[in-house]
Amino acid sequence: MSAEVHSAAPAKRALDEDPDHDAVAAERHAAMKRQANEEEKQMVEASASKVKHVDIHPNDEELRADTSPLPKSTSTLQFSPGLHLAPMVRIGSLPTRLLSLRYGADLVWSPEIVDRAIFGCDRTVDEKSGLVAFSREGKHIFTTHPVERQRVIFQLGSASPQWAYQAISFVTANDDVAGVDLNCGCPKPFSTIGGMGAGLLSTPDLLCDVLRAMRRAAPAHVSVSCKIRLLPTKEATQALVRQIIRTGTIDALTVHCRTKDMRPRQPALPHRLQEVIDVVQEETAGELPLILNGDAWDAPEARRLMKQTGVQAVMMARGPEGNASSFRSDGGVLSVASVVAPQWVRLALSLDNQPGNTKYCLNSMAFKATSSVSPNAKPLQPPPGLPRDTKQKMVEIRQGLAKSKTVEDLARALGVDPDEQKKIPIDEVLREVREAIERSSSSKEGNDSGTEMSEKPAA
Numbered sequence: 059m060s061a062e063v064h065s066a067a068p069a070k071r072a073l074d075e076d077p078d079h080d081a082v083a084a085e086r087h088a089a090m091k092r093q094a095n096e097e098e099k100q101m102v103e104a105s106a107s108k109v110k111h112v113d114i115h116p117n118d119e120e121l122r123a124d125t126s127p128l129p130k131s132t133s134t135l136q137f138s139p140g141l142h143l144a145p146m147v148r149i150g151s152l153p154t155r156l157l158s159l160r161y162g163a164d165l166v167w168s169p170e171i172v173d174r175a176i177f178g179c180d181r182t183v184d185e186k187s188g189l190v191a192f193s194r195e196g197k198h199i200f201t202t203h204p205v206e207r208q209r210v211i212f213q214l215g216s217a218s219p220q221w222a223y224q225a226i227s228f229v230t231a232n233d234d235v236a237g238v239d240l241n242c243g244c245p246k247p248f249s250t251i252g253g254m255g256a257g258l259l260s261t262p263d264l265l266c267d268v269l270r271a272m273r274r275a276a277p278a279h280v281s282v283s284c285k286i287r288l289l290p291t292k293e294a295t296q297a298l299v300r301q302i303i304r305t306g307t308i309d310a311l312t313v314h315c316r317t318k319d320m321r322p323r324q325p326a327l328p329h330r331l332q333e334v335i336d337v338v339q340e341e342t343a344g345e346l347p348l349i350l351n352g353d354a355w356d357a358p359e360a361r362r363l364m365k366q367t368g369v370q371a372v373m374m375a376r377g378p379e380g381n382a383s384s385f386r387s388d389g390g391v392l393s394v395a396s397v398v399a400p401q402w403v404r405l406a407l408s409l410d411n412q413p414g415n416t417k418y419c420l421n422s423m424a425f426k427a428t429s430s431v432s433p434n435a436k437p438l439q440p441p442p443g444l445p446r447d448t449k450q451k452m453v454e455i456r457q458g459l460a461k462s463k464t465v466e467d468l469a470r471a472l473g474v475d476p477d478e479q480k481k482i483p484i485d486e487v488l489r490e491v492r493e494a495i496e497r498s499s500s501s502k503e504g505n506d507s508g509t510e511m512s513e514k515p516a517a
């Protein structure tokens with residue numbers, strides 16, 4: 059598995075900008091990131107080595123030889139207008155997705171999961187919580203819950219039509235996800251070495267074969283989409299987008315407005331989206347939903363980017379990584395320390411989120427007293443009924459999180475009683491997520507953009 063952005067992660071930036079920041083904390087954070095990368099790499103290699111000699115059908119040759127018409131999508135997912143949660147390795151685990159939906163995300167992408175890592179997992183459903191877990195050797199590779207089923211897109215890492223076919227057949231067999239997406243943008247070496255991620259940008263024929271395999275594997279009502287980066291020139295980007303659209307496989311296209319060689323700290327290039335818009339116009343009369351990604355840190359900035367570019371759908375990554383309430387449409391971003399992180403850990407406790415992932419995600423959040431993760435953000439709203447967070451509180455929470463060994467320790471560091479939380483029935487735990495989804499569904503039925511939707515509850 060892969061992760062595109064590490065150096066500019068909000069938690070790290072928050073530390074950099076915080077006068078209390080000490081070199082030890084920054085080093086601890088960097089070590090966590092290194093360890094996470096290493097674990098992901100090992101997981102992919104281990105999964106791949108277990109299955110690489112299996113003789114599977116249809117294989118690449120058979121898939122390429124199949125000239126029967128591709129099944130047509132009947133997906134009714136609304137990609138545009140919309141404000142969506144971007145795929146993020148590790149960060150986009152179930153609690154992040156559910157909290158994003160609660161705060162107003164329209165669709166949520168899973169972390170990228172490599173074809174051979176998901177294929178051959180055991181799929182189990184927990185009777186009490188309803189949690190659906192795809193696991194291998196006791197380790198969750200992907201978890202989801204029926205509450206997000208109409209809104210979750212599973213993102214695949216693949217550079218092999220046959221493995222993509224197997225992985226997508228497997229993950230869609232029980233109707234657990236609404237859509238599947240191909241990652242064509244990750245520039246991390248362990249993704250591109252296998253030809254996956256941004257590697258696919260230089261092998262467009264293979265990229266299109268993988269999309270065709272995904273379309274053949276997924277049931278018709280499951281959408282197929284892909285996420286690309288810009289290529290160095292307008293001509294190259296346009297040729298790629300044209301070729302992808304002409305496969306007739308995709309229900310939506312996301313463009314991360316950076317090139318493969320650009321660093322996350324370099325400003326994105328939203329003005330270059332016009333070259334993609336032109337091709338979408340020519341090829342589909344503007345019908346294909348186009349999603350802009352890059353440097354939208356919160357809902358107001360997403361709206362500004364929509365106005366600037368004319369597209370009506372935006373996907374955000376680092377904003378919600380730091381603070382899932384970045385999706386709130388006009389009420390301002392809420393305190394991580396007092397509101398968002400406690401909500402996150404409550405979901406983690408009730409939905410068996412793995413301790414390593416829980417600690418990692420909490421440590422990546424923007425524990426800041428006065429502003430959100432956006433460089434232009436306004437001051438945080440004080441927690442409802444509580445005084446503004448103090449610096450002292452931030453320091454204590456960070457120290458508590460650093461010392462924690464279990465999800466229960468992490469909960470206590472955030473003022474949540476783990477035993478009490480586990481007694482709460484799952485319907486009650488998920489009530490506000492469900493209500494937020496219902497509100498956004500009814501505003502869509504009323505032909506209203508989910509992005510401009512009315513304010514979500516604060517806490």
Ligand SMILES: Cc1cc2nc3c(=O)[nH]c(=O)nc-3n(C[C@H](O)[C@H](O)[C@H](O)COP(=O)(O)O)c2cc1C
Binds near residue numbers: 062067285352
């Ligand atoms: C922690 C992290 C993990 C990411 N993992 C993925 C991934 O699994 N798949 C993917 O297509 N992009 C991944 N990305 C890239 C984001 O989806 C997004 O394209 C990029 O961060 C730019 O959006 P932003 O400016 O809103 O952060 C990741 C980014 C971050 C910060």
